[in-house]
Amino acid sequence: MIHFVLLISRQGKVRLTKWYSPYSQKERTKVIRELGGVILNRGPKLCNFVDWRGFKVVYKRYASLYFCMCIDQDDNELEVLEIIHHFVEILDRYFGSVCELDLIFNFHKAYYILDELLLAGELQESSKKTVARLIAAQDSLVETAKEQASSISNIIAQATK
């Protein structure tokens, strides 16, 4: 099971965190600081796994961002690497060659995508197309709601003129 997902920038800034196991706010800060220190300091050619407090942390760097996932000892590290890549590809498709700024300003969208990909710390969907379709459907629901709201307020505004 994936215990948490972290996106950390090369400067050590946190870009996204998702916790599937309970960690208090204090613990979260501690975990991020600890792991940031370990992962950011690792050289480029080394393996993508770090042993940490009896868990394994799988990380991969994409441009300036480190994607980290914490898993149990007996989970498949290589598969988690694939899951990270899967996530990145979906983000890439959604934002159109994603960059760190996209994830900063649209962090909620990144979360929506992650929620279609992982649930309860397990993989939910292996098809990028399905995830994209589901996100698009929900985005359009939001759009319609907005339009409706604005049209209703227009009507009210006109009526009260």
Added chain:
Amino acid sequence: MNPFSSGTRLRDMIRAIRACKTAAEERAVVRKECAAIRASINEDDQDYRHRNLAKLMFIQILGYPTHFGQMECLKLIASAGFPEKRIGYLGLMLLLDERQEVLMLVTNSLKQDLNHSNQYIVGLALCALGNICSAEMARDLSPEVERLLQFRDPNIRKKAALCSIRIIKKVPDLAENFINCAASLLKEKHHGVLITGVQLCADLCKVSSEALEYFRKKCTEGLVRTLRDIVNSPYSPEYDISGITDPYLHIRLLKLLRILGQGDADASDRMTDILAQVATKTESNKNAGNAILYECVETIMSIEDDGGLRVLAINILGKFLSNRDNNIRYVALNMLMRATTLDAQAVQRHRATILDCVKDSDASIRKRALELLYLLVNENNVKPLIKELIEYLEVSDQEFKGDLTAKICSLVEKFSSEKIWYIDQMLKVLSEAGNFVKDEVWHALIFVISNASDLHGYTVRALYRAFLTSTEQETLVRVAVWCIGEYGDMLVNNVGMLDIEDPITVTECDAVDAVEVAIKRHTSDLTTKAMALIALLKLSSRFPSSSERIKGIIVQNKGNLVLELQQRSIEFNRILQKHQKIRSALVERMPVLDEATFSGRRAGSLPTAISTSSGAPSNLPNGIAKPATAPIPDLLDLSSDDVPAPSSSGGDFPQDLLGVDLSPTLAPSGAGKPPKASTDVLLDLLSIGTYLPVQTGSSASDILSSSQDDKALASLSSLSANATSPVNAAPMMDLLDGHGPGPQKPKENGQAYQSLVAYESSSLRVMFNFSKQPGSPQTTLIQATFTNLSSNVYNDFLFQAAVPKFLQLHLDPASSNTLPASGDGSITQNLKVTNSQHGKKLLVMRVRIAYKTNNKDVLEERQINNFPQNL
């Protein structure tokens, strides 16, 4: 509208935060935003609720507290529209976790949304439930989730399946409700549903043996078929990853098959063909393929198999191990570790490669390789492997030395067939990485050295040589100093020369030099310096000619700022000056240390020193000396790690007593009597000032109030034998002055407790009888018996007691409030004292007795510190 909630847009807030140059600036911006959001929340602003929560989430990601936004999530979730619910659920998952009480409030909204007509809203609710639900919510909402496992849309079914995993992890009893639904998910074609369904089955098997049996019987065939289909499926762009169709599904199927095949030959037999196919046909040039092979190898090694497949699996691991990709080598090491239990021989073949991995530049790989190598060491290969590891220790990274040293030491201890080999290897480790050696390791080394009487000379000479070259290794210095102190004469006279040794000439002066270096070196810590000081004392007897010089060094430490060293220096100086007669007896060589006791203590089978007794200095901090039975070694054993702290129980005592006056547990006896004396008692307690332990009668008199009859002192001094006297501090002095026996160890005589004359004056005697209820050692039942020693009747007799905070006192009503004269009857009263620090602190109590005699009010009080120690 509130001027604060004018409300920057989310985008603007993020820009503002990003524009901050310093952390302080960022904090200021966040504080301002938080203030605005709070204001907006207080106004119950509907329009901006959505935006506020989005901002709070961003602030939360940055690590600032956002608890005040939790209720906003609930409000958004409760609103009707999809956009509000979407952000509300996201906020819920981000700002809350399962341990917050607020979460319970969302149960009802979740229930409604799980039954919503819009499937996307159902999806949101399932997602939130799956990510953060607590056990209670799992119980409440489990029926909804069960139902959704059969929902028409596959995207809801897959979410429900993963949500079920969370539910059965939180409440394993619910597992059986899910077995049938989970089994039907396995027949689906939709990959998302299949993946999650297989995962659900795997988790069900972990919590329920019933589920395991069911799936094993009914589903093994089907799963094998599904795996075969997916392995042989033609190219499908939607699921293809580097030429393989849906590796995630492959891996999950292999994982579930592993669970089903483990411990069941029949099920294992049914899956061997497909496993062989996966193991041989999967492409291993891409990560996805390797991930499948890795999972397949694990499945092969876990199921019941006669070995044909295992050869295949071990070969794959061999290939992995020689792969250039670090990731692949890492997982190979990981898997070989599990393979050692199955086929140690096959893994041994890769020993050389694994040893290379121990020296890899990647810390993760090194760590794995070292752990694996640790498992591979046996009697036959231990010597060359240890040699290699110690050689590597010289060049390894600083941060790896700790791990490496611990493993080497553990192996050397485990496989030490010959003492000389053990001592040699340990000396090498100490010289190379002495600063990383744990205390128990060098303690153990001293035990071994002490027991190898034929090697004393050899060891001390080897240590002396090592000491000259690597003085910066703390533990090496300690062991060397200890040995020079004990066996200094052997060092100088070359006693017990072994053939392998080079002869070495060390003068008495050289030996003293070495110890002087250790004591003067500014990097030496207290323990080392203390050990050096003892070594000097011992050498002064071994080398009479250097005695004056040693005295000089000891005298230099008389002004040491560390109390411990200062005190020892003064004591030792006195031994040298005034007690020449007993000196040689004092510093005799340590008796051979008992390895059995030591290893017993290391295993933790002995109770901690603190609980055995509070008086005697029997907490052997460095585990070298033996307790009370050998007072002299004890005396010299000052190399304790916790030296600066006053020893175990005495230390906190004064504070505790002073703490009494803050909140005394005042328990007036005699039902109906108001606690009128409480203020007085408070004053009295304050008047204690600093606490003086009851050592002799005279010091106790300070505590007794002035109205007290002096005769009490006599009885007190007779009590001081079993009083909680401060032997902690005293025994050293006592022993040096040549009087007073070693501290007595209190006899642990189980349930029988000596009764105590808690108080006696010319007019009154109070006896305490103790008992304990089995099973609650913290609680002591005290029966107090009051006897009138005067010739007048006492009326309105009232007994009161106060205890420090760590105790709890319960007073039962007294049997009477009239005490007949001349011991002609007595009053009894029961007390119950609960010691929250049982074993660490002793009971202590302050009592006050008030009565009327001849129409005169009499008040007597005192402090009782002489409770039996075993209470």
